[in-house]
Amino acid sequence: MASRFIALLLFVSSALALPSPQLEKRQSACATSSTIPGYNNTILPNPFQFDDGTPVTTADDWACRRSQIAALIQGYEAGYLPPAPPIVSATFSQSGTTGTLNVTAGLSTTNTVSFSNTITYPSGTAPSSGWPLVIAYDILTIPVPDGIATLVYDNDEIAQENSLASRGVGLFYDLYGANATASAMTAWVWGTSRIIDALEQTSAANINTAKIAVTGCSRDGKGALMAGAYETRFALTIPQDGDDVQQATEIVTEDPWFSVNFDNYVYDISVLPYDHHELAAMVAPRGLISYENTEYEWLSPLSAYGCMSAAHTVYQALGIPDYHGFVEVGNHSHCYFPDSLDDSLYAFFDKFLLDEPQTNTSYFYTNYAFNGTVWDPSYWINWTTPDLS
Numbered sequence: 001m002a003s004r005f006i007a008l009l010l011f012v013s014s015a016l017a018l019p020s021p022q023l024e025k026r027q028s029a030c031a032t033s034s035t036i037p038g039y040n041n042t043i044l045p046n047p048f049q050f051d052d053g054t055p056v057t058t059a060d061d062w063a064c065r066r067s068q069i070a071a072l073i074q075g076y077e078a079g080y081l082p083p084a085p086p087i088v089s090a091t092f093s094q095s096g097t098t099g100t101l102n103v104t105a106g107l108s109t110t111n112t113v114s115f116s117n118t119i120t121y122p123s124g125t126a127p128s129s130g131w132p133l134v135i136a137y138d139i140l141t142i143p144v145p146d147g148i149a150t151l152v153y154d155n156d157e158i159a160q161e162n163s164l165a166s167r168g169v170g171l172f173y174d175l176y177g178a179n180a181t182a183s184a185m186t187a188w189v190w191g192t193s194r195i196i197d198a199l200e201q202t203s204a205a206n207i208n209t210a211k212i213a214v215t216g217c218s219r220d221g222k223g224a225l226m227a228g229a230y231e232t233r234f235a236l237t238i239p240q241d242g243d244d245v246q247q248a249t250e251i252v253t254e255d256p257w258f259s260v261n262f263d264n265y266v267y268d269i270s271v272l273p274y275d276h277h278e279l280a281a282m283v284a285p286r287g288l289i290s291y292e293n294t295e296y297e298w299l300s301p302l303s304a305y306g307c308m309s310a311a312h313t314v315y316q317a318l319g320i321p322d323y324h325g326f327v328e329v330g331n332h333s334h335c336y337f338p339d340s341l342d343d344s345l346y347a348f349f350d351k352f353l354l355d356e357p358q359t360n361t362s363y364f365y366t367n368y369a370f371n372g373t374v375w376d377p378s379y380w381i382n383w384t385t386p387d388l389s
Contacts (some may be wrong), residue, residue, distance in 0.1 A: 011231025026054050030064045039273040042308050046383040048317065059318060059388045061286075070181055070230065072274045079259030081179035081189060083231060087112060090198035092205050097121040101151075103198040105175065112169040115157055117195060117267050119205065121149045131210035132201075132353035133190060137216030138222050141174060141240060143342060145349055149207065153195065155223060159187035159256075167237035183259045186253070189227045196233050210235065210354045213287075217241050217335040222257070225373045229282035236287040236352040238345070241335055277310035287352040289325035289361075291341060293332060294369035296328050302370040310381055314365065319389025321362070328366035 036051055041281035047065065048056040051072075056065045075081055087106035092099060099119040106112030121131060131149040134140070144150055159173065160166035161184040168178035172187035184188070192214060199207045215234035216224035226235025230279040248266035252258060265272055280288065290308060294301040308326040327346060330337045338346075344363040350356040368375075 002100040023271070030067065031115050032071035034065050034071050034281065036072070038275040039198075040311060043180075043274070044275050044277055044380045045273055046370045047310075047314055047384055048282050048386055051273070055386070056388065057386060062284070062314070062318065062388055064115060066284075069274055069278045069282055072272075073279060075349075076184045076185070076265060076272055077234070077258050077262045079261065081182060081184045081186050081314070082176065084096065084197055085194065087173070088194055088197045088201075090202045092202045094121075094204070097123060100207060101195070101198055101202065103194050105194045105197075109177060111175060113175045115154070115171055115191070117151050117153065119149055119151045119207070121206075122147055124134045125208050127208065129210075129351050130206045132204070132209050132211035132213075133211045134194065134215060134353075137188070137214075137220035137227075138374070139217075139220075140215075141217040142215055142238060142345060145346055145354070145378045148353060149347065151195070153192065154201075155188040155191060155220065158191035159184040161219070161255040164256060165254070167260075181259050181261070183262075184256045185223050185226045186230075186259075186385050188223045189230045190371070192227045193231050193233075194379040196231070209233065212236075213238060213349070213353055215240065219255075221290075225280060225283075228288065229279050236289075236292075236348060238289055238348070240291045240337065241293050272281070275307075275310075280308060280311035281314035283324075285318050285320055285323060287348055287361075287387050288315075289327070289344065289347075289363065291337070292326070292332060294328055294330035294367055295332060295334075300371075301366065302373050302375055305370075305382060306365045306375050306377075307382060308364075309375070309377060313381070313383070313385045317385050317388045319387070321364075322328060324363070327363055329370075330369055 006012055041263045047244055051068050071135055078153050081210055085105050089104045099121060101117045101119060102114060102378060104112050104114040104212050108293045133149045133151060134144050135151045135153050137155050140150055140152055157171060159170035166245050172190055173180055196209060200209050212234055214224045214227045214234045215238035217240040221241055224237060227241040248269055250372055251261050252266055252344060291302040305328055315321050326346060327341055327344050347361045350359040351361050
């Protein structure tokens with residue numbers, strides 16, 4: 001395992017009312033550089049510290065810091081995530097409880113791509129605001145309670161990742177060019193955003209776009225976490241068995257999950273000014289619950305627990321620790337969801353998708369099956385969690 005967990009897979013309001021020195025500090029803090037030359041740190045980077053070293057002290061500061069983390073992850077690892085293209089349109093048809101959403105996205109009338117998505121609806125009458133929705137990468141591997149629609153997202157159609165030879169292949173690259181810097185996972189995020197764009201303009205689909213969750217398992221769990229981090233319209237993010245560990249030097253030889261720029265750092269990841277606890281923290285203040293399997297050594301449950309423990313400090317700082325759940329158990333196969341975990345999952349669905357905000361979502365635990373290693377937070381975390389609430 002490398003020396004940090006990287007092997008795992010909004011600006012402030014009322015600025016004019018601030019005294020001049022504070023305004024200058026805030027404007028400096030909100031600068032979003034894609035790299036920080038000269039950085040070197042063998043422990044986990046402090047999520048409560050701006051790029052220039054000044055502290056994060058308010059919730060508005062966190063929104064600003066989140067933008068900095070987003071820029072750094074794109075610069076070093078994920079590649080550039082383009083904004084919504086000028087053309088996004090949709091058509092929709094429904095037969096019974098099955099709907100078909102066709103999405104077209106384009107940079108010009110002569111440069112467009114289209115993809116189709118099947119929505120499976122619950123039976124009965126929809127809520128007045130529309131059905132909540134779960135978007136599942138590739139295949140749905142978790143149970144979904146009654147009253148929630150589902151959409152299985154063909155992320156490989158957007159960007160393939162069968163081998164390094166598949167880099168630049170897929171609808172995203174047909175639109176932006178095979179040399180676009182976005183990695184496959186970044187392109188997948190772009191695809192989920194276009195689905196939400198299409199749903200927002202398609203009232204016939206009868207989806208409540210304020211109540212959408214994203215999920216996936218294994219590589220798709222990593223993809224779902226990336227989507228939840230970058231697409232703020234996801235109310236809930238549910239990665240499953242998605243924090244498996246590979247050496248950084250190994251992972252860049254397998255699939256185009258990372259941009260080619262990441263190849264420059266795999267032999268010394270201490271120069272990276274972020275880590276994946278901050279990717280998970282980018283979901284805050286929205287809902288996040290992740291599930292990890294301790295059954296297999298290669299899943300490295302210690303790193304998953306350490307990563308999410310560090311991310312949890314951001315939710316604690318914002319005064320919403322129950323918005324972030326983590327459940328780590330064993331005795332089940334990869335991507336299988338045991339019935340014993342239903343309570344935690346359904347609680348998060350209730351709170352974030354089914355309008356039951358008082359539901360208890362205080363689920364954060366591990367069985368400590370760490371394959372003979374020990375999680376020592378004092379070794380990795382050198383910050384004090386502030387009160388940003």
